[in-house]
Amino acid sequence: MAEEKIGIFRAILRYFRFWNWKKARGIIKAADRQFTGSVDGISAAFDIQKDTMVTQFHGLRDAIAEVETILEDKRSRLEDLNKEEEDLLRRREGALAKAEEAKEANKMKAYEKHAHAFERFQVRIDEIELTQARLQQEVADTSQTMEKYMLQLQDFQAEIEKMPQQKAEAIADYVSSKKIIELNDRLQGLETSLDRGPISAVLETNKRLTAKARISEKLAKADVKLQDKEYEKAGRESTARSKMEQMLAARRVEKDKKTGVTKEKAKEKDDRPKI
Numbered sequence: 430m431a432e433e434k435i436g437i438f439r440a441i442l443r444y445f446r447f448w449n450w451k452k453a454r455g456i457i458k459a460a461d462r463q464f465t466g467s468v469d470g471i472s473a474a475f476d477i478q479k480d481t482m483v484t485q486f487h488g489l490r491d492a493i494a495e496v497e498t499i500l501e502d503k504r505s506r507l508e509d510l511n512k513e514e515e516d517l518l519r520r521r522e523g524a525l526a527k528a529e530e531a532k533e534a535n536k537m538k539a540y541e542k543h544a545h546a547f548e549r550f551q552v553r554i555d556e557i558e559l560t561q562a563r564l565q566q567e568v569a570d571t572s573q574t575m576e577k578y579m580l581q582l583q584d585f586q587a588e589i590e591k592m593p594q595q596k597a598e599a600i601a602d603y604v605s606s607k608k609i610i611e612l613n614d615r616l617q618g619l620e621t622s623l624d625r626g627p628i629s630a631v632l633e634t635n636k637r638l639t640a641k642a643r644i645s646e647k648l649a650k651a652d653v654k655l656q657d658k659e660y661e662k663a664g665r666e667s668t669a670r671s672k673m674e675q676m677l678a679a680r681r682v683e684k685d686k687k688t689g690v691t692k693e694k695a696k697e698k699d700d701r702p703k704i
Contacts, residue, residue, distance in 0.1 A: 468600050475596035479589060486585050493578045500571050507564050514557045521550035 528543035 468603065471600050471603055472596065475592060475599065479592045479596075482585065482589050482592070486582070486589060489578075489582055489585065493575065493582060496571065496575060496578070500568060500575065503564050503568050503571075507561060507568065510557050510561055510564070514554060514561070517550050517554050517557070521547055521554065524550060 524543050524547040528540055528547060531537075531540035531543055
């Protein structure tokens with residue numbers, strides 16, 4: 430039972446996760462259409478990107494400036510330590526000379542005094558040298574990192590400076606591509622009736638009427654009554670032709686009787702070779 434509840438809960442989570450993802454994708458696509466569907470949209474996209482990059486550039490520059498301030502403080506501290514070390518080295522050298530004189534004079538109290546001063550100077554010198562080594566390493570590492578940051582900052586600045594040119598080129602490419610597509614559509618006959626103009630509309634209508642007339646004529650020729658009339662006419666013409674042949678034959682016979690030419694003579698006459 431508990432597993433079923435967990436499964437239902439996960440299914441609900443997946444549903445809302447998918448719904449949120451789909452909603453977000455729809456918003457992203459709608460925003461992309463706004464930015465890519467017109468010259469104003471392209472211009473706005475570059476302006477928004479430029480403003481974002483300028484804000485990031487200023488933030489990065491300020492961060493680098495803070496690091497540079499810290500680096501300058503470390504360099505200044507190093508200089509102060511170097512000066513202090515030089516002063517301590519001179520004092521240590523004086524304490525050493527005094528201790529040497531006191532020892533030679535067998536003045537042990539004075540010797541202890543100078544030896545104690547020497548030790549105090551030496552302890553401080555050792556501390557300075559440790560701090561110097563640490564600061565020098567930090568300054569070297571930070572300086573190397575700063576060089577990378579400065580290169581990135583310069584590249585960032587160069588990208589921002591190129592934005593107006595990129596914006597102009599993007600708008601030009603969009604307009605040029607759109608005009609080429611429109612021209613190709615016109616050449617392929619894909620323009621709308623409003624784009625074709627009145628003459629093209631008239632010609633298109635005439636073509637459609639001609640096609641309808643051909644279909645109507647074919648239907649009219651296929652009418653059964655018309656076919657019957659054509660058959661009746663053909664029959665009358667055939668009967669009339671036969672009648673005419675009979676009458677012509679009768680006239681020839683009548684003519685032969687009048688001229689006294691028999692059928693045999695006519696046949697002989699017909700059998701003679703023709704020259």
